[in-house]
Amino acid sequence: MTTRITALFALALLLLAPAARAELRIEITQGVSEAVPIAVVPFGYGGDGRPPLDIAAVVDSDLASSGRFAPMDRRDMVTRPTRPDEVRLEDWRLLKTDIVVIGEVRPADDGRYDIEFHVFDVFRGEPLMGFSLRAAAGNLRGAGHRIADMIFERLTGVPGVFSTRIAYVTVDQVDGRNRYRLWLADADGARQTAIAESPEPIMSPAWAPDGKRIAYVSFESGVSRVFVQEVATGRREVVSGRPGINSAPAWSPDGRRLALVLGGVDGNLDIHVVELGSGQVRRLTRHPAIDTEPAWAPDGRSLYFTSDRAGGPQVYRVGLDGDAPRRVTFEGSYNARPRVSPDGEQLAVVHNDRGNFRIAVFDLRRGGVRVLSDGRQDESPSFAPNGSMIIYATREGARGVLAATSTDGRVRQRIATTEGDVREPVWSPYPQ
Amino acid sequence: MSLRKLALVIAGTMVLAACTPTTEPEAPGEEREAVGGRDDGLVTQPLPDDGSFVDGQPVGGGVGAGEADAALVGHTIIYFDFDSAAIRPEYSESIAAHAANLVEDPGLMIRLEGHTDERGSREYNIGLGERRAQAVRQALMLQGVSASQVSTVSYGEERPAVTGSDEEAWAMNRRVEIIYLR
Numbered sequence: 122m123t124t125r126i127t128a129l130f131a132l133a134l135l136l137l138a139p140a141a142r143a144e145l146r147i148e149i150t151q152g153v154s155e156a157v158p159i160a161v162v163p164f165g166y167g168g169d170g171r172p173p174l175d176i177a178a179v180v181d182s183d184l185a186s187s188g189r190f191a192p193m194d195r196r197d198m199v200t201r202p203t204r205p206d207e208v209r210l211e212d213w214r215l216l217k218t219d220i221v222v223i224g225e226v227r228p229a230d231d232g233r234y235d236i237e238f239h240v241f242d243v244f245r246g247e248p249l250m251g252f253s254l255r256a257a258a259g260n261l262r263g264a265g266h267r268i269a270d271m272i273f274e275r276l277t278g279v280p281g282v283f284s285t286r287i288a289y290v291t292v293d294q295v296d297g298r299n300r301y302r303l304w305l306a307d308a309d310g311a312r313q314t315a316i317a318e319s320p321e322p323i324m325s326p327a328w329a330p331d332g333k334r335i336a337y338v339s340f341e342s343g344v345s346r347v348f349v350q351e352v353a354t355g356r357r358e359v360v361s362g363r364p365g366i367n368s369a370p371a372w373s374p375d376g377r378r379l380a381l382v383l384g385g386v387d388g389n390l391d392i393h394v395v396e397l398g399s400g401q402v403r404r405l406t407r408h409p410a411i412d413t414e415p416a417w418a419p420d421g422r423s424l425y426f427t428s429d430r431a432g433g434p435q436v437y438r439v440g441l442d443g444d445a446p447r448r449v450t451f452e453g454s455y456n457a458r459p460r461v462s463p464d465g466e467q468l469a470v471v472h473n474d475r476g477n478f479r480i481a482v483f484d485l486r487r488g489g490v491r492v493l494s495d496g497r498q499d500e501s502p503s504f505a506p507n508g509s510m511i512i513y514a515t516r517e518g519a520r521g522v523l524a525a526t527s528t529d530g531r532v533r534q535r536i537a538t539t540e541g542d543v544r545e546p547v548w549s550p551y552p553q
Numbered sequence: 554m555s556l557r558k559l560a561l562v563i564a565g566t567m568v569l570a571a572c573t574p575t576t577e578p579e580a581p582g583e584e585r586e587a588v589g590g591r592d593d594g595l596v597t598q599p600l601p602d603d604g605s606f607v608d609g610q611p612v613g614g615g616v617g618a619g620e621a622d623a624a625l626v627g628h629t630i631i632y633f634d635f636d637s638a639a640i641r642p643e644y645s646e647s648i649a650a651h652a653a654n655l656v657e658d659p660g661l662m663i664r665l666e667g668h669t670d671e672r673g674s675r676e677y678n679i680g681l682g683e684r685r686a687q688a689v690r691q692a693l694m695l696q697g698v699s700a701s702q703v704s705t706v707s708y709g710e711e712r713p714a715v716t717g718s719d720e721e722a723w724a725m726n727r728r729v730e731i732i733y734l735r
């Protein structure tokens with residue numbers, strides 16, 4: 122009985138924790154000039170009282186955050202249709218909007234909700250898509266993201282990433298001690314939750330390809346070790362705790378192996394690959410220089426990594442077959458922390474741009490490099506799973522904050538958070 | 554006192570004599586501020602067995618040989634140039650003093666913590682911090698310290714001694730801290 126009360130009390134404390142209300146806020150600092158005008162009409166509600174969540178607002182804000190759409194202010198909507206037969210396209214033509222989205226939410230028999238939505242092309246005068254989905258009351262926000270993903274893909278040809286999540290690390294001070302936390306949040310910054318906390322550094326989070334596990338480095342025992350944690354249960358295990366450095370985990374595309382960096386007692390950092398099933402370790406590089414920050418090519422047959430074997434840090438590529446590593450980046454004195462785009466054609470790096478550390482993208486097929494950010498200390502680039510955006514860490518005064526840029530450099534977002542100094546954002550894969 | 558330590562002490566006394574009394578090579582005022590400013594619970598400590606100094610102030614005895622030695626051992630932070638793990642010549646005496654200490658008492662254990670400034674990528678900085686800690690470890694081992702007495706850890710840019718994004722802050726953060734474990 123007592124234990125049960127204690128458990129309930131602990132649960133209540135968890136629910137009351139202020140962290141639950143922490144939020145990220147996305148602001149577009151630069152959008153495309155030809156952003157498509159779109160009207161997301163508030164969805165109708167077929168139940169009693171008020172709908173549990175304003176789903177249209179979630180869709181509206183997702184599409185706006187992409188920088189490729191310019192949603193209409195609700196106050197400018199002359200009519201608010203909720204069913205296809207109520208839509209009069211000439212009204213919307215006068216309001217100079219290209220696309221109209223309408224929808225309706227109805228309670229279903231099983232306690233969940235049915236959400237039906239329709240998209241119209243105003244100028245062509247025709248329906249573009251219609252879809253119905255069912256969601257639990259607790260996941261109407263998720264349904265909104267899913268709808269935004271479908272609309273985005275129908276209109277741009279590229280799958281949306283509004284249903285994905287980001288992981289990141291914060292540090293702040295509590296009672297004079299550092300507090301490092303690893304967080305997860307929806308791609309729009311909502312539903313932020315801390316999944317690990319320590320007075321010692323936490324770094325280098327990496328999503329498993331199934332989006333259900335995260336590998337990271339923790340110094341909680343006074344030395345660096347690599348952990349793998351199950352997101353849903355919080356259960357975790359040490360996958361590498363050898364003497365010396367254990368760091369920079371990166372999942373193979375099949376999720377069965379983890380590339381990481383081991384230093385040993387003599388501190389010579391080299392790239393290794395651990396089979397997660399057997400724990401068997403294979404050494405991939407053997408060089409007295411610093412070899413670190415491995416990233417898998419999408420085909421899983423080679424890895425990119427940072428090495429300063431030629432002096433300053435540059436990116437190299439090594440095959441799993443044990444061939445000698447080959448240098449990939451030549452422009453600039455500092456290119457580190459490579460991340461490969463989902464199509465394998467671009468490499469995002471931290472690049473020294475005339476004394477500033479910025480995010481740059483190397484075109485692996487045609488050659489050439491483009492600087493995408495404009496900060497002084499930008500770091501940790503991570504591709505969205507559709508390859509369209511890169512999230513990274515930058516500084517605002519003394520604080521670390523997050524920012525994102527489209528891979529073509531046309532759209533820029535600033536992501537504000539209430540939680541301390543933020544770093545190391547990593548974009549999740551598509552939900553499964 | 555071993556011959557090696559005696560030689561060090563004499564060398565140390567000569568160095569002190571050559572300096573004006575208030576000038577020391579590593580600007581100890583700044584150094585102490587950096588140590589005191591740490592908020593992670595780790596504190597650098599004077600050696601328990603040479604207790605003639607507390608916070609660098611003599612408590613017993615006058616100007617003497619032991620004092621110079623302890624002053625050198627009291628230097629527990631070694632600073633580095635940008636993107637470099639080379640130990641600057643000004644630290645060779647204090648490293649020699651630590652080495653002499655460790656050789657004399659093989660039961661002593663130290664932990665070398667390598668750090669970098671905040672610029673560049675985090676994992677590469679873990680590598681750079683480790684390279685700095687290993688440079689100090691090698692210097693100690695060259696002077697006869699046993700490998701088993703010295704462990705290393707690199708925090709990269711994760712635990713800065715001072716906050717700030719200017720040359721001064723960066724210079725204070727590129728460091729190896731020598732932590733006596735016993």
